[in-house]
Amino acid sequence: MSCKALLLSAIASGQGKTTVTAALARKLARDGQRVRVFKTGPDFIDPLLLAAASGSNVDVLDLWMCTEAQCHALLAEAARECDYLLIEGVMGLYDGMPSSADLARHFGVPVLAVLDCSAMVGTALAIARGLRDHGRLPWAGMLANRVASPGHADMIRACGTPELPVVGHLPRQAESLPERHLGLHLPSELPDLAARLDALADALQLDDAVLAALPVFTPPAMPLPPLAPLLAGKTIAIARDAAFAFLYAANLRTLTGMGATLAFFSPLADEAIPADADALWLPGGYPELHAATLAGNRRWQHSVQAFAASGKPLWAECGGMMALTESLTDTDGQSHAMAGVLPGSVRMGKKLAALGSQGWPTAAGELRGHTFHYSSFDTPLAPLAHCQRKDGRAGGEAVYRHGSVQASYFHAYFASNPAAAAALFLPPC
Template identity: 80%
Template sequence: MTCRAVLLSAIASGQGKTTVTAALARKLGRAGNRVRVFKTGPDFIDPMLLAVASDSTVEVLDLWMCGEAQCRALLADAAQTCDYILIEGVMGLYDGAPSSADLAKHFDVPVLAVLDVSAMAQTALALARGLRDHGAVPWAGIIANRVASAGHAAMISEAAPPDLPVVGHLPRQSESLPERHLGLHLPSELPDLDARLDALADALVLDDAVLAALPPFSPAAITLPASAPLLAGKTIAIARDTAFAFIYAANLRTLAAMGATLQFFSPLANEPVPPDADAIWLPGGYPELHAATLAANQVWQASIKNAVARGLPLWAECGGMMALTEKLTAADGSEYSMAGVLPGSVRMAQKLAGLGGQAWPHHTGKLHGHTFHYSHFDTPLTPLAHCQRKNGHASTGEAVYQHGSVQASYFHAYFASCPAAAAALFLPEGTC
C-alpha cells in the first residue's frame, strides 16, 4: 500500500481551509480511499468536523505543543494504514512559530494551497508562487476556492505553468459550515452535516492524477516511551457533551495508557458524577451557550459539590472552570448561577481575552497546551501558579487556581506533552 500526504494551507485565515479539507476528505473517502486527517496547531472544533468528513479520528499536530516525537509517531502510524493523509494548516502558511510551513518542511509533506479566488483569476498563481518560494516548501499545487463559474476556474487552470498545477477548484457555496465566536459549530449541532459534506464533495472538481502522482509518504516509525502506570486502578469521570466537548483524543489516550479507567457523564443531561469516580475532569467547551440548562440542572451540581467535599481531585479547564464558578454573565447581560464550587464569577466579553500556546512549569515537568477564551474570571483566589507564554514574552500566562481539591485554569493542557504532570491533576496532592 502506498500513502500520499498533503498539507492544505493558505495565505491567511478565512480562505476556506477547513471547508476544502472536509470536501477533499469526503470525496477521496467516497472513492474508496482510506483517508486520515490531521489538524495543525491547537484546535478542538475543526477536528470534530473533519472526523465526520473522513470517518476517522482527527489528531492535532504541533511541533511545540505535541512535540516532534508525538507528531512523527502519529504520522508514521497513519501512513501504514491509509491511502491519503490530509493535514489542515493553521492561519497562513508561514504564520506562527512553529508554522504550518515548518511542519511541512520537517516531515517533507507537499503543500496544497487553498486560495480564495473570488476577486481574482491569474493573480492567484502569483500568490501561489510566492507561498511556495518564500520558504522553499515542498509543493503539491493549488485548489482554487470560491470560484464564480467554470469559466473562472478555466482562466486560472489554463494560465498555470507545470510547476504550479491546479489540483482542483470549489465553487462558491450558498451555505457553508456555520461559525461563531470560538469557531465552527459542533457536529452535534448540525443535523444536516453529512448532507452538507456530501454537497461539498460533489461540488469539488479534482484532478486525481496530480494527487496520485505525489511521492509516497513513509516517515520513519518511532517508538515512544511507555507510560508509567501512574493512574493504575483510578477511575476518572469526564464531562462530555455539547457544553464540554473540547477534548483531545491524545488526552484520553494518555490517561488510559497510564492505567486510568475513563467514565463519561453529561452535565447537560443532568447526570451525576459516576459514584465510583476517584477523580474528575471538566474539559472546555461552550457552557456560556448552555448556561440556563446548566444552572437548572441541580443533580450534576450537587454531585460535583459532594465530590469536592469528599476531596476528589478535580481538574477544570476553561469552560469547565467557568461552570464551577458562582455566576456566569452572558454577553447579553443575562446572569446564571453555576455550581458555586469556585469563589468568583465569569463574564463573557466581545473580544478575545486569551489566545496562544502556553506551558505550565509543573514540578513534575513542563506541561504544554494553549489558551483561547472570550471570558474573564473575577475571583478572590490567589493563583497557585502561572503558565508561561510560548513566545517568551515577559508577561505571565494564564493563572492556575487551587481551591481545596479543585485545580482550575483557562489553560488547555495537552497531556501527552508531560504525562506525569497530567497524572498529578487526578491524584491527591503530594501523590505524584
C-alpha cells in the same frame, strides 16, 4: 505501508482551509480511499468536523505542543493504515513558531495552497508561487476556493503550469459550515452535517492526474515508549457533551495509557458524576451557550459540589472552570447561577481575551497546551501558579487551587508531559 500526503494551507485564516479539507476528505473516503486527517496547531472543533468527513479519528499536530517525536509517531502510524494523509494547516502557511511550513518541510509533506479566488484569477498563481518559493517547500499545487462560475474556474486553470499546477477548485457555497466566536459549530449541533459534507464533496472539482502524481509518503517508524502506569486502578470521570466538548483525542489516550478507566457523563443531561470516580475532569467547551440549562440542572450541581467537598482531585479547564464559579453572565447580560464551587464570577466578553500556546511549569516539568477564551474570571482566589507564554511575553494564564480543585483557562495537552498530567488526577503527596 505508505500513502499519498498533502498539507493544505493558505495565506491567512479565513481562506476556507477547513471546508476544502473536509470536502477533499469526504470525496476520497466516498471513492473508497482510506483517509486520515490531522489538524495543525491547537484546535478542538475542526478535528471533530474533519473526523465526520473522513470517518476516522483526527489528531492535532504541533511541533511545540505535541513534540516532534509524537508528531512523527502519529504520522508514521497513520501512513501505515491509509491511502491518503491530509494535514490542515493553521493560520497562514508561515505564521507561528513553528509554522505549518515548518511541519511540511520537517516531514517532507507537499503543500497544497488553498486560495480564496473570489476576486482574482492569475494573481492567485503569483501568490501560490510566492508561498512555495519563500520557504522552498515541497509543493503539490494550488486549489482555488470560492470560484464564481465554470468560466472563472477555466480562467484560473489556464494560468497553471506544470511546475505550479491548479489541482482543482471549489465553487462558492451558498451555505457551508457555520461559524461563531470560538470557531465552527460542533458536529452535534448540525443535524444535516452529513448532507453538507456530501454537497461539498460533490462540488469539489479535482485533477485526478495531479493527485496520482503525488510522491509516496513513507515516514520511518518511530514508536513512542510505553507510558508509566501512574493512574493504574483509577477511574476518572469526564464531562462530555455540547457544553464540555473540547477534548484532545491524545489526552484520552494518555490517561488510558497510564492505566486509568474513563467514565463519561453529561452535565447537560443532568447526570451525576459516576459514583466510583476517583477523580474528575471538566474540560472546556461552550457552557455560555447552555448556561440556563446548567443553572437549572440541580442533580449535576449537587453532584459536583459533593465531589469537590469530598477532597478528591478535580481538574477544570476553561469552560469547565466557568461552570464551577458562582455565576456566568452571557453576552446578552443575563446572569446564570453556576455550581458555586469556586468563589467568583465569569462574564463573557465580545472580544477575544486570550489566545496562544502556553506552558505550565509544574513539579513534574512543563505541561504544554494553549488558551483561547472570550470571558474573564473575577475571583478573590490568589493564583497557585501562572503559565508561561511560548513567546516569553508576560500574561500567562493563572492556575487556581481551591481545596482539591485545580482550575485554569489553560487547556492542557496531556501527552506533552504525562507525569504532570497524571498529577492533576492524584491526591497531592
